[in-house]
Amino acid sequence: MPDANTAAAAPNLHLAPYQARGLKGRILSGVQPTGNLHLGNYLGAIRNFARLQGDYECLYCVVDMHAITLWQDPKELASQTREIAAAFLAAGVDGARNAIFNQSAVPEHAQLAWIFNCVARVGWMNRMTQFKEKAGKDRENASLGLYAYPALMAADILIYKATHVPVGEDQKQHLELTRDIAIKFNNDYHAPGFFPVTEPLIFGAATRVMSLRDGTKKMSKSDPSDFSRINLTDDADAIAQKIRRAKTDPHPMPETAADAEKRPDADNLLGIYAALADRAKDEVIGEFAGKQFSEFKAALTELAVARLGPVGAEMQRLMKDPGHVDSVLRAGVEKARAIAGPILADVYRTVGFLKP
Structure with a gap:
């Protein structure tokens, strides 16, 4: 099991550079481009993205790779990716100050995810409740991506060595897995503190907005009504x-x-x-x-x-100016890759991958 002492010590090593700049750390968060954005997405995540940008270095991505764990219409996926980016901007996220980008345009996410597939244990994945909920009774026909996507989520966070992640209650388990993967990687490769043990930022009651038709069910894009x-x-x-x-x-x-x-x-x-x-x-x-x-x-x-x-x-x-939205995404990709590239290179050296 991960070592608790390493877990306790690691975050401070990564916070110091941000504190020297008057910041509290680095944030990574994302939203899936599936279905219409609703009030729950706004109150639980997107509104907070703008509020955090003064205190943290922020990277906000449209997680289109997560979206295709369930089949998506390609034309709709492209349009909805722009819509999510537009929502970030409309809610007040400064695209010049922060990185707004689509996940698939930064290949380092997928490259680190494979390494994390080899670090994470099957038993850990079997405990992920969201797979059970999304796969339902027909688990044998669920995609391998749906089963393994928590490792990609960990890579999304750790490819930037993010110190904090805004999460709702339903994502806490995935962040705990991210922390376990970081600790195990650090221990397996004798690299104490290499990855931070990322801390959650939870915003209380506003993170969980329920259906207007049934106050016992979470507001959802997939609700037929x-x-x-x-x-x-x-x-x-x-x-x-x-x-x-x-x-x-x-x-x-x-x-x-x-x-x-x-x-x-x-x-x-x-x-x-x-x-x-x-x-x-x-x-x-x-x-x-x-x-x-x-x-x-x-x-x-x-x-x-x-x-x-x-x-x-x-x-x-x-949304009527897709060229502008795309330019914001391109700029965000450049910022994201400038951070992710050197970190992935360090990971490759740590793992022992040869660069001929």
């Missing part, structure tokens, strides 16, 4: 209609957090309001306690349109 989610490109009328039709219960608004927790649909809408308003959920519960859902939904609609409308409009504008 478009009324289960607010898409980032929805206009004001669509947002208003979806919030009006969001599932509630026959009682007035909850009066306490304990009451809200027993009512998942109400609790979800309160959490969305709190996240969009950047307020504590308890404060929002207090403001709307005992009021009718119609009054709360009207306030939520006004807030959602104000916050999401400009993002969606800017996304639409950027």
Whole structure:
């Protein structure tokens, strides 16, 4: 098993260069280009990307290689890759300051992933719950990529020696695997501290937004009902209609957090309001306690349109200018490869690969 002392010591070695520059570390995060981006993607990830760029050196990628673990229409994949990049920019990520790129354009990701396939243990992969969920009952027909993609995710992070990764609750297990791979590589190749033991950045309740049709299920791109989610490109009328039709219960608004927790649909809408308003959920519960859902939904609609409308409009504008989006991606690839190339070369030397 990985050595705990090595795990504890390694991150500090990698943080020092960033701290000397007044930064907290280096971040790598990505979003899959599959289906429409929705409110959950925005609150759980994309909004935070812009907020982190002042404190960290940031690399944000469109993880198109992860997307094809399930078959994707090639034309749609290319279009959706641009859409994700446009969403990053529309949410306020500075493409000149940070690296915004598509994963497949940086081959070092795949090259390091193969080495990590040889470092990771089958038992570790068998414990990955997301494979079980995505493969379902027909696991024998799932792609090898779907089974092995946690090793690619580890490579995404460690090819840049990222010190931190913003993650939702459902990704914590993959980050733990990344940490295990880093520690095992460092130990196997007698290279203490070579890879950092990457730390998670978890943003609390806003990382988990539930379906508007079922407060017990996560908001998802794959839900067949478009009324289960607010898409980032929805206009004001669509947002208003979806919030009006969001599932509630026959009682007035909850009066306490304990009451809200027993009512998942109400609790979800309160959490969305709190996240969009950047307020504590308890404060929002207090403001709307005992009021009718119609009054709360009207306030939520006004807030959602104000916050999401400009993002969606800017996304639409950027999608009409694919040349600009592609230029941002090309620049991001250059920045990413400038970091990844030397690290991969060090990995190859450490492993013992011959460079004739």
